[in-house]
Amino acid sequence: MIAAISWVPKGVSRSIPAVAEPPSKEEIEEILNSRTFERSEESENEDHDEDMVVDAAKQGDEVAHALVAADALGKASLSTTSVPFQDIADSLRELDMEHYDEEDDGVELIGTGIGDAYYPSNDMDPYLKDQNDDDSEEFEDMTITAEDAVIVCARNEDDVSHLEVWIYEDPADGDSNMYVHHDIIIPAFPLCTAWLDCPIKGGEKGNFIAVGSMEPSIEIWDLDIMDEVQPSVVLGGISEKKKKGKKSIKYKKDSHTDSVLGLAWNKEYRNILASASADKLVKIWDVATGKCDITMEHHTDKVQAVAWNHHVPQVLLSGSFDRTVVMKDGRIPSHTGFKWSVSADVETVAWDPHTEHSFVVSLEDGTVEGFDIRAAKSDQSSESKPSFTLHAHDKAVCTVSYNPLAPNLLATGSTDKMVKLWDLSKNQPSCVASNNPKAGAVFSISFSEDSPFLLAIGGSKGKLEVWDTLSDAGVSRRYGKYSNRNIS
Structure with missing residues (x-):
């Protein structure tokens, strides 16, 4: 409604509204504390983080909600009930992240044909040109004129x-x-x-x-x-x-x-x-x-x-x-x-x-x-x-x-x-x-x-x-x- x-x-x-600086963790805590949340005595125990997430969501503060949820997730990852360390290690070993930037022998990189073409200017590059057009339209939409x-x-x-x-x-x-x-x-x-x-x-x-x-x-x-x-x-x-x-x-x-x-x-x-x-x-x-x-x-x-x-x-x-x-x-x-x-x-x-x-x-x-x-x-x-x-x-x-x-x-x-x-x-x-x-x-x-x-x-x-x-x-x-x- x-x-x-x-x-x-x-x-x-x-004409172009300013973008707010991202809040610090201290500011987020201040925002949460300033809101009129209903907190029970049990909020001091292990359910504290979950209650804060629910409260933040109810209040509609998406930034606070996301940061509190991330904080709760971080704490969960350190707890003894989180995913076993061995499972994480096995997953990383399977991805072989240590050698991700080494070329595989015998594998030809994709790059033939039009992908190798050289354009004297960005205006002639169809990919960059489209991107510039999109940016221009977005800038125009964000501009508030004196007649609006x-x-x-x-x-x-x-x-x-x-x-x-x-x-x-x-x-x-x-x-x-x-x-x-x-x-x-x-x-x-x-x-x-x-x-x-x-x-x-x-x-x-x-x-x-x-x-x-x-x-x-x-x-x-x-x-x-x-x-x-x-x-x-x-x-x-x-x-x-x-x-x-x-x-x-x-x-x-x-x-x-x-x-x-x-x-x-x-x-x-x-x-x-x-x-x-x-x-x-x-x-x-x-x-x-x-x-x-x-x-x-x-x-x-x-x-x-x-x-x-x-x-x-x-x-x-x-x-x-x-x-x-x-x-x-x-x-x-x-x-x-x-x-x-x-x-x-x-x-x-x-x-x-x-x-x-x-x-x-x-x-x-x-x-x-x-x-x-x-x-x-x-x-x-x-x-x-x-x-x-x-x-x-x-x-x-x-x-x-x-x-x-x-x-x-x-x-x-x-x-x-x-x-x-x-x-x-x-x-x-x-x-x-x-x-x-x-x-x-x-x-x-x-x-x-x-x-x-x-x-x-x-x-x-x-x-x-x-x-x-x-x-x-x-x-x-x-x-x-x-x-x-x-x-x-």
């Missing part, structure tokens, strides 16, 4: 979790091409992502993806490095899983203590990341220092989603399974915030990018509710009614995305396997287009900032889909006038 999708702005990615759209999918398959970095080429002739450029193995089932350009490693900007998962930590990975086995930054997490055979968990300072369900990066304050968790908390992190600056406890159940206001970056929205949405204004830390009650568990929240006072909430019962903060009641006991209530889908509306260019155009995705486009003009929603993208239950959708009518879709079938919404006659007729405009 694909649990989350994030677009990377065009021109940000390094990049999409990051948080994906799980066969108990292996990873981030897939996709390239979407959309040439002028209309024949698009889409392929996986590289992927990153991650240790836990991903639930949410947020792209950010905070210069964690120095410089003006970066190209990073924050990942929330079933674990309480938030990992931030560098998308410009291939074959990386460790994140650049880890926010929170577990420092100790078991102690003296008793089930006890020790968390890092200010860490979440349950799954991270939602993430939101602040584009104005680029080092700031908000997180929502099943531990009922909302946290504000400084990714540059790796520390939690603020912890908020205004919800009474799992917090599913967070979102920063596009126009007032100090304002944060959060939605919870307690069936409330809360708005906090960082400019007034002492204020308790504004609260709205909704009809079902919150799936996601989203601010309208075209106005600072409107947002939508999608719910588990298939509805979408819109709110105007100007109508919010300062008295928490008073109910603020929604601007509209839209019965959008037959099942949970897991994901929504506002079009960044066309005002009032909202996309919704549901576990009923449908993606729909809505015109929210005058708070009277009308369906513009409906599509079954064959992605299964839809968990994540996102309009592109660079190509605003491209909608990326991910769901239970685990296949990335990209819908050119302007190809729909209804969308083209109503919003085609925006297709040649740029986002201001």
Whole structure:
């Protein structure tokens, strides 16, 4: 399945991503120790190596798995229960490795005919020429141009979790091409992502993806490095899983203590990341220092989603399974915030990018509710009614995305396997287009900032889909006038 999708702005990615240095044995041990493995007291006896291999495989860390397995194999070869030394000696004697480089008398080496031909240059040698062509094509495939759209999918398959970095080429002739450029193995089932350009490693900007998962930590990975086995930054997490055979968990300072369900990066304050968790908390992190600056406890159940206001970056929205949405204004830390009650568990929240006072909430019962903060009641006991209530889908509306260019155009995705486009003009929603993208239950959708009518879709079938919404006659007729405009 694909649990989350994030677009990377065009021109940000390094044209040829760097390749990570192979980890040392000490680094592998550190990685293994940092993962939240379940180890029993028996792991100290003869089953220790086998358990480590199984744990590494479950976590999806292929490098760690291979190295630990090799280490275990090496130990096995030294044990008294391994293959008898005499059998190995007999096998080597049969191969006669001591004389492998001596020519046998009377044997003519193969080398007559075209094999002896001399080519004045490598370009004329058909074998080398083909090899050079293959290398050229491979180099071209690995190059990310400034015009390439990049999409990051948080994906799980066969108990292996990873981030897939996709390239979407959309040439002028209309024949698009889409392929996986590289992927990153991650240790836990991903639930949410947020792209950010905070210069964690120095410089003006970066190209990073924050990942929330079933674990309480938030990992931030560098998308410009291939074959990386460790994140650049880890926010929170577990420092100790078991102690003296008793089930006890020790968390890092200010860490979440349950799954991270939602993430939101602040584009104005680029080092700031908000997180929502099943531990009922909302946290504000400084990714540059790796520390939690603020912890908020205004919800009474799992917090599913967070979102920063596009126009007032100090304002944060959060939605919870307690069936409330809360708005906090960082400019007034002492204020308790504004609260709205909704009809079902919150799936996601989203601010309208075209106005600072409107947002939508999608719910588990298939509805979408819109709110105007100007109508919010300062008295928490008073109910603020929604601007509209839209019965959008037959099942949970897991994901929504506002079009960044066309005002009032909202996309919704549901576990009923449908993606729909809505015109929210005058708070009277009308369906513009409906599509079954064959992605299964839809968990994540996102309009592109660079190509605003491209909608990326991910769901239970685990296949990335990209819908050119302007190809729909209804969308083209109503919003085609925006297709040649740029986002201001």
